[in-house]
Amino acid sequence: MSIYDRAITVFSPDGHLFQVEYAQEAVKKGSTAVGIRGKDIVVLGVEKKSVAKLQEERTVRKICALDEHVCMAFAGLTADARIVINRARVECQSHRLTVEDPVTVEYITRHIATLKQRYTQSNGRRPFGISALIVGFDYDGTPRLYQTDPSGTYHAWKANAIGRSAKTVREFLEKNYTDEAIATDNEAIKLAIKALLEVVQSGGKNIDLAVIRRNQPLKLLESKEIETLVAEIEKEKEDEVEKKKQKKST
Amino acid sequence: MALANVLQSESVDFSNYGRKCRGFTSSLYETELGLESVGGDNLSFAVRTACSDGDGSERKIQFLHGTTTLAFKFQHGVIVAVDSRATAGAYIASQTVKKVIEINPYLLGTMAGGAADCSFWERLLARQCRVYELRNKERISVAAASKLLANMVYQYKGMGLSMGTMVCGWDKTGPGLYYVDSEGNRVCGDLFAVGSGSMYAYGIVDSGLKQKDLTVEEACDLGCRAIYQATYRDAYSGGQVNLYHVHSEGWNRVSQSDVLLLHQQYQAEKA
Numbered sequence: 001m002s003i004y005d006r007a008i009t010v011f012s013p014d015g016h017l018f019q020v021e022y023a024q025e026a027v028k029k030g031s032t033a034v035g036i037r038g039k040d041i042v043v044l045g046v047e048k049k050s051v052a053k054l055q056e057e058r059t060v061r062k063i064c065a066l067d068e069h070v071c072m073a074f075a076g077l078t079a080d081a082r083i084v085i086n087r088a089r090v091e092c093q094s095h096r097l098t099v100e101d102p103v104t105v106e107y108i109t110r111h112i113a114t115l116k117q118r119y120t121q122s123n124g125r126r127p128f129g130i131s132a133l134i135v136g137f138d139y140d141g142t143p144r145l146y147q148t149d150p151s152g153t154y155h156a157w158k159a160n161a162i163g164r165s166a167k168t169v170r171e172f173l174e175k176n177y178t179d180e181a182i183a184t185d186n187e188a189i190k191l192a193i194k195a196l197l198e199v200v201q202s203g204g205k206n207i208d209l210a211v212i213r214r215n216q217p218l219k220l221l222e223s224k225e226i227e228t229l230v231a232e233i234e235k236e237k238e239d240e241v242e243k244k245k246q247k248k249s250t
Numbered sequence: 251m252a253l254a255n256v257l258q259s260e261s262v263d264f265s266n267y268g269r270k271c272r273g274f275t276s277s278l279y280e281t282e283l284g285l286e287s288v289g290g291d292n293l294s295f296a297v298r299t300a301c302s303d304g305d306g307s308e309r310k311i312q313f314l315h316g317t318t319t320l321a322f323k324f325q326h327g328v329i330v331a332v333d334s335r336a337t338a339g340a341y342i343a344s345q346t347v348k349k350v351i352e353i354n355p356y357l358l359g360t361m362a363g364g365a366a367d368c369s370f371w372e373r374l375l376a377r378q379c380r381v382y383e384l385r386n387k388e389r390i391s392v393a394a395a396s397k398l399l400a401n402m403v404y405q406y407k408g409m410g411l412s413m414g415t416m417v418c419g420w421d422k423t424g425p426g427l428y429y430v431d432s433e434g435n436r437v438c439g440d441l442f443a444v445g446s447g448s449m450y451a452y453g454i455v456d457s458g459l460k461q462k463d464l465t466v467e468e469a470c471d472l473g474c475r476a477i478y479q480a481t482y483r484d485a486y487s488g489g490q491v492n493l494y495h496v497h498s499e500g501w502n503r504v505s506q507s508d509v510l511l512l513h514q515q516y517q518a519e520k521a
Contacts, residue, residue, distance in 0.1 A: 098401065099394040107386060 004124025019127055020120055023076075023150035026129035030075035032163040033062065034173070034195045035133035037145040038188035041213050042135035044073045045192040047163070047199070048206045063210040065218045067092040070105055070136030071210060075163030076150075077129035084128055088112050105136040105144035109154045117152025127151070131162040137214050159191075165199040172198050185213065189221075193229055204230035316486020318447030319349055319360040320476055321416045322455055323425045323440045324469045327497040328418045330358055331473035333447070333481055333509070334489035336365065345489035354379055356500040357395055357419040362444040363412035367432065371413060375399045392419040392426025393438070400436040407434050414444045420498050447480030447487035454479045466495060470504050478516065481509045 009019040031047040046062040062078075065071045066088045074081040091111050095103045112132060120127045127150045134146045147162065148154040159177045161169035172195050182188045189211060193204075200206050207230075209221040316337040321330045332349040335342060349361040351372040357379065361368035378398050382390040396417040403411055411432035419426050429435065429442045441459070443451040454476035464472065470493055477491040491512065493504040 098397055099391070100397060101391060101394065104386070110385075 007121075007123045008126055009120045017120060017151070020151045023127040023129045024131075027076040027131045027150065027162065028164065028166070030077070030130075030163045031062070032161060032165055032169060032196065032199055033073040033075050033133055034159070034161040034169055034192055035073065035135055035145045035147070035157070036159045036173075036177070036182065036188050036192045036195075037135070037143050037157070038182040038185060039143070041185040041188050041211055042137070042143045042145060043188050043192040044071065044133060044135055044210045045196045046073050046208045047196060048208045050206065061208070061220075063208060063218075063220065066108060066134070067096075067102060067136075068217050069102060069139075069212065070108055070134065071212060071218045072132050072134040073210075074130045074132045075166075076131060080128045081130045081132070084112060084115065084130060084132065087115060102139060104138045105134060105146060106138075106156075109134045109146040109148060113148045113152045113154040115152075116148060116150060120150075120152060133160060133162060136212060141214055143214070159195075161195065168199055169195050185211070190229055190233055193226070194233055197230070197233070316447075316484070317349060317362045317445035318443065318451050318477055318480035318484060318487040319362050319416065319445055320443045320448075320451045320455065320473060320480075321360060321418050321427055321441070322459065322469075322473070323427050324459075324464045326464075326466050326469070327420055327495060328358075328425045328427055329469045329473040330360060330416070330418050330494040330496065330501075331477045332360055332492050333477050333487040334492060335481075335487055337486045342488075347489070348492070350492055350494055352501070353395070353417075353419075356389060356421075356496070357392065357417065358494055358496060358501050359399075359418070360416045360444065362414040363432065367411050367413040368415055371399060371403060372415065374402065378402075389421060391421040391423065392417060392428060393421075393423075395419065396426075396428035396430050396436055400430045400434065403430070403432050404434045407432070416442050416444065418496050418501075420496050420500070425496065443476075443480075445480075445487065447477075447484030450480040450483045451476040470495060474505070474507060474512065475516070478509055478512045482513070 009017055012018055031049050033044065033046045036043040044063050051057055063071060063073045064085050066085065070092065072085070072088070074084075088108055088111065092103050092108060095101070095107065112134070116128050119125050129150060131147065131149045134148070135144065137143055145157050145160065146154050147157055147160050159173045161173065176191060176194070180187075181191050189209065192209065193207060196207050197203065204227045205223070207226055209226055210218055211221065212218050316335065317333060319332040321328060330350055334345060334347045334349060336344040336347045347365070351359040351361060351369060353359050353372055353376045359368070359372040359375070361372075375395060375398060379390045379395055382394070399415070399417060403413060413432040415430055417426075417428045417430060427439060427442065429437045429439060429444070441455060443449075443455070455472060458472040458475070473493055474491050477487075481487045481489075481491075488509055491505075491507045491509060493506070494501050495504050
C-alpha cells in the first residue's frame with residue numbers, strides 16, 4: 001500500500017505549494033470548457049479536440065453525468081478526471097443510500113473539493129491536474145454552477161470558463177452575461193456557444209454542448225443542433241453589422 | 251464515501267474486539283459451539299450457543315424490555331407517548347424513567363429494550379445529526395437520521411445490543427416516523443407501539459384512529475389513553491405517561507400524567 005513517508009507537496013519558503021500551482025498550469029493547457037447558469041437551464045460547453053483519422057470520435061467525452069440531476073465538465077489531465085468522476089459518481093449513490101435524498105450540487109462539489117485537497121496533503125501523492133465545472137439543479141429547483149480547482153477550493157459562479165484561454169472567455173462572459181442574455185433557455189445556450197466561439201477555431205464542429213433543464217436528465221446536443229445554433233448566431237452577427245452600417249449611412 | 255464514513259467514524263474503541271468476534275458469529279458454521287480462538291482475546295474460549303432466531307444466547311444481564319412506547323402520525327404531526335417504568339425481573343427498579351430521548355429540537359427518539367443501548371446510540375445520533383446540520387446548512391431529514399442510527403447499530407448485529415426505538419420528527423416532507431431496532435430493522439410507518447405492553451396500546455389506538463382528522467387535543471388524549479390501558483394490563487409498564495407532540499416547528503412536551511391519577515379520572519368518566 002502507500003507506505004510513503006515523504007510528502008511531495010510541501011510549502012516553499014514564500015508560502016506557495018508549487019505542486020498545486022504546477023497542477024493549475026496543467027489545467028491551463030487543457031481544452032476550454034464553459035459553464036452558464038440560466039434561470040431554468042444550466043449549460044456546459046467544451047472545446048472538442050480534433051481526433052486522429054483512425055480514432056473513434058466519441059471515446060472520451062469531456063462532459064459526464066454524475067447523477068440524474070448533476071453533471072460536470074473538466075479541463076486538464078483526462079486520466080485524473082476519470083478517477084475524480086468515478087469517486088463522485090459513487091458518492092452520489094452513497095448519499096442516496098444513506099440519506100435517501102439526491103445530492104445537492106454543493107454537496108457533491110464539496111466532496112470533490114475535499115478529495116482534491118486530500119491529495120495536496122498526502123504523502124506520496126500529487127494533486128489532481130484538473131479543474132471541474134459542476135452544474136445541476138437542487139431538489140428545490142435552484143440551478144447551480146460550481147467550479148473546483150486542483151488546490152481543493154470551490155466557488156459558485158453565474159458563468160465561468162476553465163482551460164486554455166479561460167481568461168478571454170471569462171472576460172467575454174463578464175461583458176455579455178446579463179439577465180436578458182439568459183432570459184430563455186435558447187439564449188443561454190447561444191451565450192455558451194458565443195463564448196466558446198471566441199477561442200475555438202473553425203466553428204461549430206469543434207464544440208460539444210450539454211444542457212440540464214429542471215427535472216430533466218442531462219442532454220447532449222447533437223452536432224446538427226449545434227450547427228443550427230451556430231448558424232443562428234452568425235446570422236444575428238451579420239444583422240448587427242448591417243444595422244450599424246445603416247445607422248452610419250443615415 | 252458517505253456510507254464508509256458513517257461505518258468507520260461511529261466505531262467505538264472496542265470495536266476491534268467486536269470485529270474479531272464477528273468473524274465467527276456470521277460464518278457458515280453457526281451450529282457449532284464457538285470454541286475457536288479469536289486472536290489474543292481472553293474471551294476466546296467462551297462458549298457461545300448458536301445465534302439462531304428467537305432462542306438467542308442466555309444473557310446474564312436482564313434488559314428492560316418491559317415497557318410501552320407508542321408513536322403515531324396524524325394530520326398535525328406525530329404524537330409520542332411512553333410509560334416510565336423500569337423493571338429488572340419482577341422488581342420495579344424505577345417509576346420515573348425518561349423513555350423519550352430528545353435528539354434535537356425537532357427529532358425525538360423513544361427507548362425500549364436496553365436503556366443504556368438506547369440512550370448511548372441516540373446521543374451518538376444527536377451528534378451525527380448536528381454535524382450534518384453544520385456541514386449541509388439544513389436540518390437532517392427523519393429518513394436520513396433513522397438510517398444513520400440503523401447503520402450504526404447494524405455493525406453490532408448479533409453482539410447483544412437490545413434496542414427498539416422510534417425516530418420521530420418533522421422535516422421538509424412532513425411528519426416522519428421510523429421504527430429502528432438492533433436487529434437491523436428500519437421501517438417507515440404511521441403507527442408503532444413497542445414493548446411488552448404494545449399489544450394493549452395497539453388496541454386502543456387502532457380503534458381511536460378510525461376518524462381521519464384528529465385535532466391535537468384528541469390525538470394527545472388518544473395517546474394518553476393507549477399508554478394508560480397498557481399500564482393497566484401489563485405488569486411491566488406503569489409510572490407516568492409522558493406525552494410529546496411533534497409539529498412543524500419542532501417538538502413540545504404536552505403532559506406528564508401519573509397513571510394512578512389517570513385511572514381515577516377515567517373511572518369517574520365511566521360513571
